[in-house]
Amino acid sequence: MNDYQHSDSFDNLFELYQEVIIDHSQHPHHFGALPQATHHAEGVNPLCGDTLTLYLKIENAVIRDAAFQGHGCAISTASASLLTDSIIGKSIDEAKRLFEAFHQLITSEKETAADNMLGKLIILAGVKNYPARVKCATLAWHTLQAALRQDAQPVTTEA
Amino acid sequence: MNDYQHSDSFDNLFELYQEVIIDHSQHPHHFGALPQATHHAEGVNPLCGDTLTLYLKIENAVIRDAAFQGHGCAISTASASLLTDSIIGKSIDEAKRLFEAFHQLITSEKETAADNMLGKLIILAGVKNYPARVKCATLAWHTLQAALRQDAQPVTTEA
Amino acid sequence: MLDAKAIKKDFPALNQQVHGKDLVYLDSAASAQKPQAVIDAIVEVYRKDYSNVHRGVHTLSERATRHFEAARETISRFIGAQDSREIIFVRGTTEAINLVAHSYGRHCIKKDDEIIISEMEHHSNIIPWQLLCEQTGAILRIIPVTNSGDLDETAFKKLCSSRTKLLAITHVSNAIGTINPIKALIAEAHRHNIPVLIDGAQGIMHQRVDVQDLDCDFYAFSGHKLYGPTGIGVLYGKTKWLEAMPPYQGGGEMINQVSFEKTTYANIPHKFEAGTPDIASVAGLSAACNYIQQVGFEAIHQHENALLHYATEALMTVPELRIIGNPTERAPLLSFTVEHIHAHDLGTILDHAGVAIRTGHHCAMPLMKRYGLAATARASLAIYNTQHDIDVLVEGLHKARGIFKR
Amino acid sequence: MLDAKAIKKDFPALNQQVHGKDLVYLDSAASAQKPQAVIDAIVEVYRKDYSNVHRGVHTLSERATRHFEAARETISRFIGAQDSREIIFVRGTTEAINLVAHSYGRHCIKKDDEIIISEMEHHSNIIPWQLLCEQTGAILRIIPVTNSGDLDETAFKKLCSSRTKLLAITHVSNAIGTINPIKALIAEAHRHNIPVLIDGAQGIMHQRVDVQDLDCDFYAFSGHKLYGPTGIGVLYGKTKWLEAMPPYQGGGEMINQVSFEKTTYANIPHKFEAGTPDIASVAGLSAACNYIQQVGFEAIHQHENALLHYATEALMTVPELRIIGNPTERAPLLSFTVEHIHAHDLGTILDHAGVAIRTGHHCAMPLMKRYGLAATARASLAIYNTQHDIDVLVEGLHKARGIFKR
Numbered sequence A, B: 001m002n003d004y005q006h007s008d009s010f011d012n013l014f015e016l017y018q019e020v021i022i023d024h025s026q027h028p029h030h031f032g033a034l035p036q037a038t039h040h041a042e043g044v045n046p047l048c049g050d051t052l053t054l055y056l057k058i059e060n061a062v063i064r065d066a067a068f069q070g071h072g073c074a075i076s077t078a079s080a081s082l083l084t085d086s087i088i089g090k091s092i093d094e095a096k097r098l099f100e101a102f103h104q105l106i107t108s109e110k111e112t113a114a115d116n117m118l119g120k121l122i123i124l125a126g127v128k129n130y131p132a133r134v135k136c137a138t139l140a141w142h143t144l145q146a147a148l149r150q151d152a153q154p155v156t157t158e159a
Numbered sequence C, D: 001m002l003d004a005k006a007i008k009k010d011f012p013a014l015n016q017q018v019h020g021k022d023l024v025y026l027d028s029a030a031s032a033q034k035p036q037a038v039i040d041a042i043v044e045v046y047r048k049d050y051s052n053v054h055r056g057v058h059t060l061s062e063r064a065t066r067h068f069e070a071a072r073e074t075i076s077r078f079i080g081a082q083d084s085r086e087i088i089f090v091r092g093t094t095e096a097i098n099l100v101a102h103s104y105g106r107h108c109i110k111k112d113d114e115i116i117i118s119e120m121e122h123h124s125n126i127i128p129w130q131l132l133c134e135q136t137g138a139i140l141r142i143i144p145v146t147n148s149g150d151l152d153e154t155a156f157k158k159l160c161s162s163r164t165k166l167l168a169i170t171h172v173s174n175a176i177g178t179i180n181p182i183k184a185l186i187a188e189a190h191r192h193n194i195p196v197l198i199d200g201a202q203g204i205m206h207q208r209v210d211v212q213d214l215d216c217d218f219y220a221f222s223g224h225k226l227y228g229p230t231g232i233g234v235l236y237g238k239t240k241w242l243e244a245m246p247p248y249q250g251g252g253e254m255i256n257q258v259s260f261e262k263t264t265y266a267n268i269p270h271k272f273e274a275g276t277p278d279i280a281s282v283a284g285l286s287a288a289c290n291y292i293q294q295v296g297f298e299a300i301h302q303h304e305n306a307l308l309h310y311a312t313e314a315l316m317t318v319p320e321l322r323i324i325g326n327p328t329e330r331a332p333l334l335s336f337t338v339e340h341i342h343a344h345d346l347g348t349i350l351d352h353a354g355v356a357i358r359t360g361h362h363c364a365m366p367l368m369k370r371y372g373l374a375a376t377a378r379a380s381l382a383i384y385n386t387q388h389d390i391d392v393l394v395e396g397l398h399k400a401r402g403i404f405k406r
């Protein structure tokens, strides 16, 4: 039960629901379809039924544009919004490294050097104290991977 | 657990395994087939796999002869042996009443008036202290009922 | 009237803090907490009378078997069955329904036959029938749900026909609380000679169920929602069906004689209970039935209804909160949404107030779709809940709105 | 060497009297007694961390889910699985085998295909295949057993062919104790591309099982024989099979998305775990694995083997007693008959000496038939048994002969 002690106070919640996150969830960036998309994939969180479609426009192994549609909680919507912000202009390899770094951020206790590359994404760090919500934060990222793999089947956040 | 107290001593066993019972089990009466049988049925005790075939020769609603074959423990063999002894010469109705009285004897705590009609069968009374063995003592009797009903399917001692 | 505060003391798990707050458990529809009496019954089995059942002549085995079958009697009386052989022990509601789909299905359902379910079913009362239809070519017919959250009874009547081979319907909707008029539905189905399976997962704990009075053909429920242990549930079935149905799982305890040439099966209920059963949980379920009967269904009904009324009024004071459905009769559970706040976020925030609610699709995706929702928050009430629990919930909801309205 | 007397103290049920005599429990092959650590683990769940799993965001649900999945990891390591997703929770060995028969069977077995089992199987590893053959038109092939109680390996090799779609075989015979050379059998089967299911009900508790080393495709076992709770067991399956197999039971937790048009299923292991699982028993099983690992399989093996040796010698001193079978390798259990005394009568008489043994056909009727027996007496040994237990058994057998030789 130790991992719960540090979030014993109601105020800790504000670490999770920072203003930036609420903002992104209420006014997500790049929300909508992307008609010129070259890649897209669907993601599902079977726990809550949330779904997300991610669109990418890739040229010469560089993500030129990205957008998403769907329905999710504040964490998953903010995460998707921040994801699109972060990957536009990045190469596929850079995006994959970003995924690794992000995954580290919200699942492991220790800080790593890679945290530097995360930029704004760092504000989602608080999620790691909410194991049941980690899947919300990673849905968009799993969907990104599926889109890069050009999966036809929806990807899920299940282990 | 109260019902176990009265059989707390090893010697109580002799109430179950009386000499007459051991005798009947080792030298059963009317053991074998009955070629002139008019009725027969098979009984099975699924708990232990014991089986028993009972043959009856019935004329004018009177059991003229009876015999049994099969394989069982001391209690079930003695019970079958005593059953054949008891029913030969009895009318079908009398045999049915005997079944009722016998069933009472080994399943209920109180003695009843019907105990009088049981004759030698009374020596199986000790079985009632051994719930797991009641089925051994009743196998022959359930098979008798099946034979009277002329069942084609084997009867079991299951509840 | 029932003394919920006193009852709460019987449930050790309720006397704890979460995030530094007293736990307010409003998730009993997912699984109820257990009174000490149930825990004690399980411990008693393992500490004293433990052995496998139905197989031995030694004292422990005999005691274990006797307790096991006595539990069957207790549970049989609890639901008013005619005969304890009509009580089949299974893992839970889900397995009970799968057993019927598999065994009754194989016995009675073929291509182009129809099975009626409703739009408000739990996935456990949808997927077994979808799988059966896939395998047999039978057709699944769906009773629609009205805006208020009731079954569309006119539509139901139209669906009934001579092709219909089963009606499988929930007693109470776990997602929005609708209590279906099952007695009337059963009567209507029987007029067409349609047997009826009732998914009682959410019905069994709020009111006295009398399967003979209902005249249902099957009634399925889970122990863990009835203040009993996990791993155990019951399929009640009328003798005539159970005797006609082929076995479900094959194995020990369900046989009469086995040979490679020909195997014959045991009588009911054992025919459907292959393998070693959950002996300890059966004892626990029996203890749960006794506990509930001691509290009394009349008191339970009165208490839960009063609390539901209080909760409904209280929730309606929260701005932008919408209660889903307004059915004719409702079990003590409320599903709701709060504008601009996703149910998951509500769940997390309430958790920090010590309040445990369920959020998501409640394993009822088709019903969610019908209401155009992906997820709701659900507060479900049980015998141990109090008005204070509701007050803490409402306070937490205001807090959540505060966080999202900065 | 293991201190059985100290271990016995960990098992509350063993510290009791039966018919005024200290209990001597020699029926662990039917079901083992439980150490206090297992009972405590169950109580802990219900008193503290109880909630339904996999469905909620609140603290109790999250803790329950975390413990549940941690238990899967523990059990996965216990049997050396590559990935904990290969661990499917079921009620017991019987359900595990039925799951494979139903799901792998539906996926891979059709008319005229062959399934190989042996003459020494428990009914739980016979009937599911008989039912499958009935439904599909596949053919059941039987490996005969030699007089000594070993599998006839020459006959086995002849049975393997390209028509064979599965070998389902027991690790250890529950009726006579034979330890089958499963690693060699698996290798031989794999040479013919035949997947292999091992019924591990009697194998898992006596030696370290490493499913990767064995290279079996499926391994099934029950918690209750492994000093764990009732109601829980495990089907281990290689990922490649589990992923290819269709679902077994339909319901909550095993889905991805549900609609009346199209339902998609969850990934393994959840695809095979419909409905609320036996949450408390999973915790208990995990505690049992930890307990056993603390005792250590090496110590267990040494202790049980020494005791088996002692028991064999001791039983042979009883006149007219015949031990059934003389297999190459034997698990610590002995099946025997005593001339002129039926096993049932032995069972009752021994019970009065405080000794619990099993009597009957041990759910292995075909093997009984092979030996021309209707029933045997079986004494099975576990970590808590001592030489003194054997002495009491032998004394009781002499008593029984006395009663029957008056």
Ligand SMILES: Cc1ncc(COP(=O)(O)O)c(C=O)c1O
Pocket (backbone or CB within 6 Å): C029, C030, C091, C092, C093, C094, C095, C122, C124, C125, C170, C172, C173, C174, C199, C201, C202, C222, C363, D251, D252, D274, D275, D276, D277
């Ligand atoms: C209406 C309904 N049916 C079926 C189920 C399935 O019950 P279980 O998960 O105990 O099998 C549930 C509970 O989740 C339910 O609420």
Ligand SMILES: Cc1ncc(COP(=O)(O)O)c(C=O)c1O
Pocket (backbone or CB within 6 Å): C252, C274, C275, C276, D029, D030, D091, D092, D093, D094, D095, D122, D124, D125, D170, D172, D173, D174, D199, D201, D202, D222, D224, D363
């Ligand atoms: C060899 C064997 N297989 C299968 C089983 C069935 O196990 P369960 O009854 O726990 O399902 C048993 C135990 O009875 C057994 O000994």
